[in-house]
Amino acid sequence: MEDITNQCAGLKLLEREGNEVDLTLTVRKNGCVLAGKFCTKRRVNLESVARVMKTVRRTKENFEVYDMGDNRVIFHFSLKEDLDKVLLLSLWSKYLLILHKLGAEEVVTKVKFNNASFWVQIHGLPTMCQTKEAGTVIGGTLGKVEKVDMDAKGFHLRGHMRIRVSMDITVPLCRGRLVRLGGPSPQWVDFKYERLPIFCYWCGMVDHDECDCIQWI
Template structure:
């Protein structure tokens, strides 16, 4: 189909082909549709997906699941609260592989969705307790992606054993293990990142679309050995 489209693109349109079709449809509000993509190179079984997610998501109303090919799935919800809750609790995974969810907007085509980002709650370990503030969480989180939230109290502090921040991350890049942070009188510190509800991860290259068995770095090392 792609080849036919590319070949036709260079042809001159006939008068019939050049005629426009005007659609008199009202502009609809965003529907209750999520488009998902499983971040894996392996084929995902749709029947298993539907069965497992209906059990895990525990939606009040049922939802429909449609296979879009290439490990992409459409979820059609009956109730907005169910859809919003599923999005709020991202990230999700299936069989240890990350499921990226995108809320489909009116006029948007599935083929144009990039599926390159998903939110993660990240624990920041190693900060001095009194530096576990909302401002610090925003500053560190901004180096990873778009900060959606910092888990802090009304005064802007998190006095637990670590600081939590929710960040929309670019998952086409390796995950960062931590950061060097200069904290004024405290000097230079190394802080560790721990990603909550992390799916599969390749510890050789840091990517989350495969494990060590499917890693090109691992294969290259085997060939060299």
């Protein structure tokens, strides 16, 4: 190991390799490009998925899909409004598809697709506790709260309340939380995830189903 370290320490750029190339004027700072990754351990048939996506997602102009390997893709749009629409509403897929607006200095193979946004229903919370403040506090235990579905007065007087949260998908999904409402013991509330693609019922991860789960195997 020490020999390898010494050899690496002696490496240096050749004179020609050290010459810098200025690409400042060639960079597209506002390119209509989304990077995406399908959360599955299986190989995705990109051609088939892209065909379904273009049918389901009604954009004004067509968009191109490029396979980057390892279930990573690039979506190139002609119109920025189409990109914004897809980024907001996401794209339909059998598997969870995480989208990321690619910056001018980013490389798609180095983007960390660790976060995804979900609408989460909170069931079992008393009606008078279904406030924006309560949704923000509970959602904060899951990740970054992006929106709490409330009326103009800050209430959600229905059977459950809804919050949109950006969550770390490298950890299992949470089934619920214990909340304290001032009584002698905490109360359990259930989480239900809207439009959740394939996920594992055994371990709660979204990058595989139960057939590919190590715990199940």
